Amino acid sequence: MTTFNWNAQDYAANATAQAGWAASVLPRLALRGDERILDIGCGNGAITAQLAAQVPQGVVVGMDASPAMVALARASHTAPNLSFIQGDAQILPTPGPFDWAFSNAALHWVPDHRAMLTALHPRMAPGGRLLFSFGGHGNAAAMVQAIEAKRRAPRWRGYFDDFSFAYTFPEAGPYRALLEQCGWIPESVALVPKAMRHDRAGLAGWIRTTWLPWVSRIPTGQVEDFVGGVIDHYCRDFPADEQGIITVAMCRLEALARVG
Numbered sequence: 192m193t194t195f196n197w198n199a200q201d202y203a204a205n206a207t208a209q210a211g212w213a214a215s216v217l218p219r220l221a222l223r224g225d226e227r228i229l230d231i232g233c234g235n236g237a238i239t240a241q242l243a244a245q246v247p248q249g250v251v252v253g254m255d256a257s258p259a260m261v262a263l264a265r266a267s268h269t270a271p272n273l274s275f276i277q278g279d280a281q282i283l284p285t286p287g288p289f290d291w292a293f294s295n296a297a298l299h300w301v302p303d304h305r306a307m308l309t310a311l312h313p314r315m316a317p318g319g320r321l322l323f324s325f326g327g328h329g330n331a332a333a334m335v336q337a338i339e340a341k342r343r344a345p346r347w348r349g350y351f352d353d354f355s356f357a358y359t360f361p362e363a364g365p366y367r368a369l370l371e372q373c374g375w376i377p378e379s380v381a382l383v384p385k386a387m388r389h390d391r392a393g394l395a396g397w398i399r400t401t402w403l404p405w406v407s408r409i410p411t412g413q414v415e416d417f418v419g420g421v422i423d424h425y426c427r428d429f430p431a432d433e434q435g436i437i438t439v440a441m442c443r444l445e446a447l448a449r450v451g
Contacts, residue, residue, distance in 0.1 A: 209234070212324055212385065213241075213295040216322060216324045219322055219447065220291060220293065222242075224246050225248040227251075227287070227289045227290050227316065228246060228250070228251045228289060228293055229252050229291070230252065230253045231254055231294040231297060234255060234296075235263050236253050236260075236275060238295055239251055239273065240273060243272050244270070250273075251272060251274075253273070253275045257277075261275050280301045280307045281302075281307050282310060288314060288315060288319065290316050290318075290319050290320070292322075292323075293321070293322050295325075298325035301359060304359065308374075308375065312450060315450045317450070318449065320447065320450070321446065322446070322447050323444070324383075324445045324446075325444055327360055327363070327382045327444030328360050328362040329360070329442045330358075330360045331440070331442075332440070334421075334425055334439050337421050341405075341417065347417060351405075351408060363444060366380055374451045375449065377447070378448055379447040380446045380448075382444055384442055385443055386439070386440060387439045387441050388436050391422060394439070398421060425437070
């Protein structure tokens with residue numbers, strides 16, 4: 192699994208969309224207060240800390256592939272029932288057992304979901320469940336088109352030798368089948384349309400901090416020009432409204448399943 196050089200502080204300052212998506216799915220956990228929870232792709236730990244506050248008699252482990260994210264999470268969130276580890280979701284270096292495996296806005300970074308789901312299954316307690324929300328088929332399609340157009344422009348294409356699309360945006364039906372093949376019993380698997388709204392500065396922050404397969408290839412001094420060009424291209428077809436707000440159509444795959 193490729194690990195990019197995340198700027199954890201910059202990400203944390205531009206993660207309002209991710210926080211909103213988490214807020215929409217967290218109630219589905221219906222926590223009692225004593226569960227053991229694994230948060231896969233915990234990032235800066237803000238959502239992980241919310242989980243820990245909801246299970247005062249439980250335990251929450253946040254895991255992320257980025258050393259910078261884990262360091263920031265550890266420095267920022269110190270509840271006694273909360274810990275953070277660095278690890279690859281396809282390997283899962285924590286033994287469990289867990290009552291819940293949760294992930295928000297992260298698993299589209301994982302190339303091999305079969306490996307992840309297979310590794311996760313034996314780390315769950317009897318009756319354990321997963322709740323995932325991440326980029327699904329068609330996610331941010333217009334933004335992908337804009338950044339791909341900019342990648343191919345003469346000024347930038349020299350930075351993208353051997354480039355390949357880094358995200359996993361699955362469809363609901365095949366993902367349900369994959370869960371079953373890995374020993375899970377799907378309860379709900381669906382693509383959920385979402386709308387992300389930012390002013391231009393907020394949109395630039397989101398692109399700069401999360402579209403790393405593209406942005407990480409650009410020299411630091413030229414990132415602002417590259418990102419600005421992506422926004423200009425996007426806004427040709429999707430201009431800002433009268434308040435300067437730019438809307439990006441998103442699509443999340445939300446999966447709820449239990450161990451078989």
